[in-house]
Amino acid sequence: MTMLQNESLEKIPALFDAVQYECGVGPMYDAALIADDTIYYWRHPDANHANNGHSTTKLLITTCVGILADRGLLDVHAPVTSFFSADELPPGMSERWNAVTVHDAMRHRMGIESVPFGVDEDDDIEKIGDDFLGYVFSLDLPYEPDEHYRYSDAGYYLLSRIISAAAGEPCQDFMDRNLLKPLGFRQWATVTCPRGYMIGGGGFFARADDLAKVGYAYANGGVCGDIRVFSQAWTKRAVENHYALDEHGSTGVWYKTGALGQGLAFSRGCAFAWHGCLGAAGGERTTRLFDAFYEFVKGK
Numbered sequence: 001m002t003m004l005q006n007e008s009l010e011k012i013p014a015l016f017d018a019v020q021y022e023c024g025v026g027p028m029y030d031a032a033l034i035a036d037d038t039i040y041y042w043r044h045p046d047a048n049h050a051n052n053g054h055s056t057t058k059l060l061i062t063t064c065v066g067i068l069a070d071r072g073l074l075d076v077h078a079p080v081t082s083f084f085s086a087d088e089l090p091p092g093m094s095e096r097w098n099a100v101t102v103h104d105a106m107r108h109r110m111g112i113e114s115v116p117f118g119v120d121e122d123d124d125i126e127k128i129g130d131d132f133l134g135y136v137f138s139l140d141l142p143y144e145p146d147e148h149y150r151y152s153d154a155g156y157y158l159l160s161r162i163i164s165a166a167a168g169e170p171c172q173d174f175m176d177r178n179l180l181k182p183l184g185f186r187q188w189a190t191v192t193c194p195r196g197y198m199i200g201g202g203g204f205f206a207r208a209d210d211l212a213k214v215g216y217a218y219a220n221g222g223v224c225g226d227i228r229v230f231s232q233a234w235t236k237r238a239v240e241n242h243y244a245l246d247e248h249g250s251t252g253v254w255y256k257t258g259a260l261g262q263g264l265a266f267s268r269g270c271a272f273a274w275h276g277c278l279g280a281a282g283g284e285r286t287t288r289l290f291d292a293f294y295e296f297v298k299g300k
Helices: 013-025 054-070 095-099 102-106 122-128 132-137 154-167 171-180 208-219 232-240 282-298
Strands: 005-008 028-035 038-043 188-190 204-206 254-257 263-267 270-276
Touching: 013 028, 013 038, 013 270, 013 282, 028 208, 028 282, 038 208, 054 102, 054 154, 054 171, 054 204, 054 208, 054 232, 054 254, 054 263, 102 154, 132 154, 154 171, 204 208, 208 232, 208 263, 208 270, 254 282, 263 282, 270 282
Parallel strands: 005 038
Antiparallel strands: 028 038, 028 270, 188 204, 254 263, 263 270
């Protein structure tokens, strides 16, 4: 268990005020900063403790890939098809899939073009059917791997299945034992496909003060509190290759966002996470909160 102290986010006016401003713009459920091994947390009194982080889930998936890579159980340059038997691959699958690597999937560079944005969205369930893996592998690849960027959740469902295959257990079970429990996560849940595998691209529900611990580990070279979760080498590799991570301008703040105004960011030994709900203005909220976080870490 990590040894982190707990305080109210109100003790950090720069971020507390920014969060309260967002409450006036649209729903904010919770927010947390971790700095100097102290968690500063705020939750709206009417909100659930655990909330959907949407695409922040993707950083949890790439982190599990990193833990397996650290242990020599997964090669990020292995073809994605090498983790599955011939019976699991659909007939007529494009031969290009055999050249797509785990690295390509984490970078949204598999070669796909037309694909539902989220494989777990209600409007797509009937189209996809029961076999999500077969559906992903049936997608056409008009581009060579690493040739074309196309953001989608499909590759992250594929990564969830690859983690399951490499670990020998469902991705969510591996994640629980090797990431969530070591970090002291409390309430959490995830959306699964009809066959019980984690969706991967979204649908992970948690508290902001727990989610921030993942960013805090990245901010400290794989260590959170007194727990090493993954290696310094993986931290460097994930940032350099943008494995579910991007930089906020040239600020040194690295982040992953969610579809409706959620976020997880880290920089200079600190991490910040929140859950809220906004539609088209979600990007504006993200910018405002990342700017507030950057001002905080710049002043440390």
